[in-house]
Amino acid sequence: MTAVATTQVQKSVVRPTRPRRRRRRRVFLHLAVAALMALWAVPTVGLLVSSFRRQEVLSTSGWWTAIAPPYHFTMENYRAVFDQQGIGQAFVNSLFIAIPATIIPLVVAAFAAYAFSWMEFPGRDVLFVVVVALLVVPLQTTLIPILRLFADWGITGQFTAVWLAHTGYGLPFAVYLLRNFMGSLPRSVFESAAIDGANHVTSFFRIAVPMCVPAFAALAIFQFLFVWNDLLVSLIYIGLANPDNLPLTATMANLVNSLGGGWYLLAAAAFLSMFLPLAVFFGLQRYFVRGIVGGAVKG
Amino acid sequence: MDPRLVTAIEVVVGVPAILVAYIWGTERLVTLLPHRWHTRIRPWLWLAPTAGFLGLFLIYPTIRTVLRSLQGKGLTPRFVGLANYRWFFTNETAYSALLNNVLWLVFLTVFTVGLGLLVAVLVDRVRYESWAKSIIFLPLAISMVAAGVIWKFMYDYKPAGVPQTGTVNAVIGTAGLGPVGWLQSPSLRLSTFAMIAIMIWMWTGFAMVIISAALKGIDPALIEAARIDGANEWQVFRKVTFPLLGPTLAVVSTTMVITSLKTFDIVYTLTNGNYDTDVIANLMYNEMFSVGDFGRASAVAVVLLVAIVPVMAFNVRRFRAQEELR
Numbered sequence: 001m002t003a004v005a006t007t008q009v010q011k012s013v014v015r016p017t018r019p020r021r022r023r024r025r026r027v028f029l030h031l032a033v034a035a036l037m038a039l040w041a042v043p044t045v046g047l048l049v050s051s052f053r054r055q056e057v058l059s060t061s062g063w064w065t066a067i068a069p070p071y072h073f074t075m076e077n078y079r080a081v082f083d084q085q086g087i088g089q090a091f092v093n094s095l096f097i098a099i100p101a102t103i104i105p106l107v108v109a110a111f112a113a114y115a116f117s118w119m120e121f122p123g124r125d126v127l128f129v130v131v132v133a134l135l136v137v138p139l140q141t142t143l144i145p146i147l148r149l150f151a152d153w154g155i156t157g158q159f160t161a162v163w164l165a166h167t168g169y170g171l172p173f174a175v176y177l178l179r180n181f182m183g184s185l186p187r188s189v190f191e192s193a194a195i196d197g198a199n200h201v202t203s204f205f206r207i208a209v210p211m212c213v214p215a216f217a218a219l220a221i222f223q224f225l226f227v228w229n230d231l232l233v234s235l236i237y238i239g240l241a242n243p244d245n246l247p248l249t250a251t252m253a254n255l256v257n258s259l260g261g262g263w264y265l266l267a268a269a270a271f272l273s274m275f276l277p278l279a280v281f282f283g284l285q286r287y288f289v290r291g292i293v294g295g296a297v298k299g
Numbered sequence: 300m301d302p303r304l305v306t307a308i309e310v311v312v313g314v315p316a317i318l319v320a321y322i323w324g325t326e327r328l329v330t331l332l333p334h335r336w337h338t339r340i341r342p343w344l345w346l347a348p349t350a351g352f353l354g355l356f357l358i359y360p361t362i363r364t365v366l367r368s369l370q371g372k373g374l375t376p377r378f379v380g381l382a383n384y385r386w387f388f389t390n391e392t393a394y395s396a397l398l399n400n401v402l403w404l405v406f407l408t409v410f411t412v413g414l415g416l417l418v419a420v421l422v423d424r425v426r427y428e429s430w431a432k433s434i435i436f437l438p439l440a441i442s443m444v445a446a447g448v449i450w451k452f453m454y455d456y457k458p459a460g461v462p463q464t465g466t467v468n469a470v471i472g473t474a475g476l477g478p479v480g481w482l483q484s485p486s487l488r489l490s491t492f493a494m495i496a497i498m499i500w501m502w503t504g505f506a507m508v509i510i511s512a513a514l515k516g517i518d519p520a521l522i523e524a525a526r527i528d529g530a531n532e533w534q535v536f537r538k539v540t541f542p543l544l545g546p547t548l549a550v551v552s553t554t555m556v557i558t559s560l561k562t563f564d565i566v567y568t569l570t571n572g573n574y575d576t577d578v579i580a581n582l583m584y585n586e587m588f589s590v591g592d593f594g595r596a597s598a599v600a601v602v603l604l605v606a607i608v609p610v611m612a613f614n615v616r617r618f619r620a621q622e623e624l625r
Contacts, residue, residue, distance in 0.1 A: 033421050033431055040435045043500065046466055047449045062464045063452075096303055100310045105352075107315045111322060112349035121342040125622070132618045134357050136611045138561050140580055141600040142356060144593050145363035149355075159303060163310065168356025171349055200341065201326045229442030231564045232584075240588070245303075249444045253568045256448060270448035274441045281440035285433065288440075293512040 051077055051267035058264050077268035087269050089244070090251040094273075096159055097234065097247050098227045101166035102220055108167065109174035110216075114204050116175070117182040118190055128179070134172040142168075143236050150237060157241025162227075162234050169233070170223050177222075181215035182208055217287040225277055248273045318348060361604065368597035376594055383598035393599075396577040399491050400606075403559040403578065406492070410499045411555050412548060415506025419514055420536065422507075432511065436504030443501070443564035450497045451569065454481035485575035494565050494576065502558065506551045513547035514540070550617070553610050560606055579603050 049063040052073040057066070066072070082088045115121075116128050146165060150156045155164075185208070193203050209216075231249045238245050252269050281288060325344045329337055368383050370376035387393045422431045438446060455465030456478055463469040468478040481493040517540065525535045563580035570576045572585065579599060586596035 029421060029424060033425050033427075036418060036421070037431050037434045040438070040500065040503075042466065043449045043453050044437070047452055050452055059464060061462055062466065062469050064466075064469075096307050100307055100314070103311055104314050107318050108348045108352060111318070111345045115342045115345035119342040119345070120338065124342070127346070129615055129618065131353070132615055133611050134353060136557050136607055136614060137357055137361060138557075138580075138600070138603050138607055140561065140563075140583055141364045141604045142360035143583075143600070144367060144587065144597055145360035146356060149360075159307065160310075164352075165356060168352045171352050172357070175349060199326065199330075200345075201323060204322075225440060229444075231442065231444055231567070232580075235584075236587075249442050249564075252444050252448065253564075256444075256451060256568050257571065266448050267452065270445045274445050277440040277442070278437070281437060282433075285436075289436075289508055289512075293509055 047267050047270060051271050053077075055264040058267075077264050078272070081265055081268045081272060084265065086244075087248070087251055087265075087272065090246060090248045091272060093159075093245055094228060094247040094249070097162050097166075098224055100159075100163045101170070101227045102224045104163060105167045105170040105174050105223060106216060106219060109171055109178050109219075110209065110212075111204075112171075112175045113178035113182050114200070114208050116179045117185075118203070118208070119200070131172050131175050135176060137172075139169050139233065143232075147236060157238055157245060159238075159245060161237040165233055165237055166223075166227050166230070170226065174219055174223065177219055178212065178215055181212050185211055214287060214290060217284065218290050221280055221284050221288050224280065228277060321348070364597045364600050364604075367593060368601045370594045370597075372592040372594050379594065383595045384602075386595060387598050387602060392577060393582060395575055396572075396579050396582045399488065399576060399578050400560060400562070402488060402491055403495055403498075403562050404556055406495050407498055407502070407559040408552055408555040410495075411502045411506045412551050414499065414503045415510050415551065416544070416548070418503065418507045419511040420540075423511065423514055432504075432507065435507055438501040439504045443498075444568050446497055446501055447565055447568035450493075450500075451482070454493060456480040456483070482569055483574055488575060490570060490574045490576045494569060497565060498558075498562070502555065506555070509551050510544060510547055513544055517543050546617075549613075553613060556610055557607060560603060 046063045049066055050058060052075070053063065053066050054072060054074050054076065057072070116124060147156065150161045155161045189207055189211075190203055193207055198206070228247075229249065230247075231253060234247050235250050235253075238247075239250060248269075252266070252273060255266055255269060322345065326341075329341055329344070332340070367376075369378060369380060371379045371382070418431075418435055422428045425431065452464075453466045454468075455463070456468060457463050457465070459478055463472050463478055465478075465481075467481065471477045471479070479489070482490050484490050484493075521539055521543075522535055525539045530538065561580055562578050563584065566572060566576055566578050566581045567584065572578070572581045579602065583596050583599040583603070586592050586599060590596075
C-alpha cells in the first residue's frame with residue numbers, strides 16, 4: 001500500500017523536529033495533570049486551613065490569606081467542637097453504629113458467597129441474579145415499611161435498628177463481591193481438600209476464608225465507609241425517635257442547616273468526621289481500589 | 300460503662316459467634332440425615348441468613364411500598380387507587396424535582412465518566428500517577444455531608460464590595476465577575492448545577508479508578524500494533540483504546556445513573572430543596588416527615604424504583620453475558 005511509503009517519507013521529514021514536539025507535549029501533559037490535582041485538592045485544603053483559623057477572621061477574609069505569614073493558627077475550633085453541641089458524643093455514636101454494621105454483613109455474606117461458589121443446587125444461578133438485581137434497589141423504597149416494622153418491634157431510635165438495616169442494605173454488594181472472589185479461587189484446591197475428607201465447614205474456614213482475606217479487607221473498608229458516611233438511614237430510623245443516638249453526619253447536617261454562630265465549628269467538625277475515612281483511605285488504599293474495581297468490573 | 304457500649308461489644312462478638320455456631324451445628328445435624336439429603340439441604344442452610352435479611356429488608360418492604368403507594372395518608376389508610384401518582388405527575392414541585400433529577404442524571408454521568416476517562420488517560424503517562432490518582436480519588440472517601448461543608452465554604456457568598464471569603468467568588472472576582480450566590484440562585488437552576496459540580500468533584504475519582512484499571516488491562520501489543528501501522532496517539536485512542544473500554548464505560552455510567560437518581564444527602568444538607576433544587580429523594584423525605592403523607596411518599600419511592608428498573612435489567616444482562624464467558 002501507498003500508506004506505508006508515505007509514512008516512511010513523513011518520518012524522515014518529521015524526525016528532526018520530533019523531540020522538541022514531544023517535549024512540548026510532555027510539558028503540556030504535566031501542566032494538565034498538575035492543574036487537575038490542584039483543582040481537586042483546593043477545596044479540601046481550603047477547609048483544612050479554615051478549621052485552624054480564628055472565629056473572627058473566618059468571616060472577613062479568605063482562607064488563602066492565612067497561608068502567608070504572619071501565622072495566626074489556633075486549635076480553638078477543635079476544642080469548641082468537642083465541648084459543644086454533642087459533637088464528641090456524635091463521633092462516638094458513629095463508631096457504635098459503624099463497627100457492628102460492618103462486621104455483621106461480612107460474616108453473613110461469607111456463608112452465602114461460599115454456597116453460591118462451591119455448592120451445587122437447583123436455582124443457584126437464578127438466586128444469584130436476584131442478588132445482582134437487588135444491588136440497585138434504591139433504599140428509599142424500603143424506608144416506610146421498615147420504619148413501621150421497627151416501630152412495632154420497639155427499636156426505632158436504637159442502634160440495633162441501623163445495624164439491622166445496614167446489614168440488609170449492604171448484603172447484596174457483599175455477597176456479590178465475595179462470590180466473585182471466592183468463585184475465582186482454583187477449583188482443584190477445594191477438590192483435593194474434599195478428597196482428603198474435608199467437609200464444607202472445614203473447606204470454608206481453612207481454605208476459602210484465608211484465601212479471601214484481600215476481598216474481606218476491601219469489603220470491610222467499603223461497608224465501613226458506607227455506614228460511617230451515611231446520612232439517610234440513621235436520619236430515618238434513629239433521627240425522630242432519639243436524636244441523642246444520631247451519628248456525626250446527621251449532627252453536622254443540622255449544624256449546616258441551623259447556621260446560627262456555628263460557622264467556625266463547621267470546618268473543624270467536618271474534619272473530625274473526615275479523619276477516620278481519610279485514615280482508612282490512606283492506610284488501606286490498595287484494598288479500597290481493589291474493592292471498587294473487583295466489584296464493578298470483574299463480575 | 301455506657302450500656303450501649305456493652306450492647307455493641309456483645310453484638311460484635313456475639314453475632315459472628317452465633318453464625319459460626321449455626322453453620323457448625325447444622326452441619327452436624329445434616330450429617331445425621333441420609334447421604335442424598337446432604338447436598339439438597341446444606342446450601343439452603345448456608346443461604347438462610349442472607350435470604351432472611353434480603354427478604355426482610357429489601358424484598359418485603361419494596362412490595363409493601365408499592366402497595367402503600369395505592370393508599371391515602373393516616374394510620375388506617377383507605378385505598379385510593381392511583382391518586383398519589385396523579386398528584387405526583389400533576390404537581391408543580393414534583394415536576395421541578397423530576398426535572399432536577401434529569402439534570403443530575405445527564406450532567407453528573409457525562410462529566411464524571413468524561414473527566415474520569417480524561418484523567419485516567421492523562422495520569423497513565425506520568426510517573427507520579429499514584430499521587431495524582433490519590434488526590435482525585437480522595438473525595439470519594441468522605442461523606443456527602445462533609446463534602447457539602449467543604450463546598451459551603453467554597454461557594455460562600457458575601458455582598459459585592461466586601462472581601463469575598465468563598466474561593467469560587469474570589470476567583471471569579473479577580474476577573475471582575477460576580478459575586479454569585481451559588482447556592483441561593485433558582486434562575487437557570489444554577490444552584491442545582493452548583494451541587495452537581497460538587498458530586499462531580501466527588502465521583503470523578505470513582506470513574507477514574509475503574510477506567511484506569513481497564514486501561515491497564517488492555518494488551519499493550521494491540522496499541523503497539525496500531526502505532527506500527529502508523530496511527531498517531533489520537534487515532535490509537537479513538538480506534539483502539541476507546542472501543543476496548545466500552546464495557547467498562549457502560550458499567551461506570553450505570554453506577555453514575557443510579558447515584559444521580561438517588562441523590563439526597565447533598566441537597567438535604569445544602570439547600571433542603573429550596574431555590575428550585577429539590578430532587579425526588581428529598582421530596583420523598585419531606586412528604587414522609589414534614590407532610591406526614593406516607594401514601595404519597597411511597598408513590599415517590601416507586602417512581603424512583605421504576606426509573607432504576609432499566610438499569611437493573613442492564614446489570615442482569617451484563618452479568619449473564621459475563622457468566623457465559625467464565
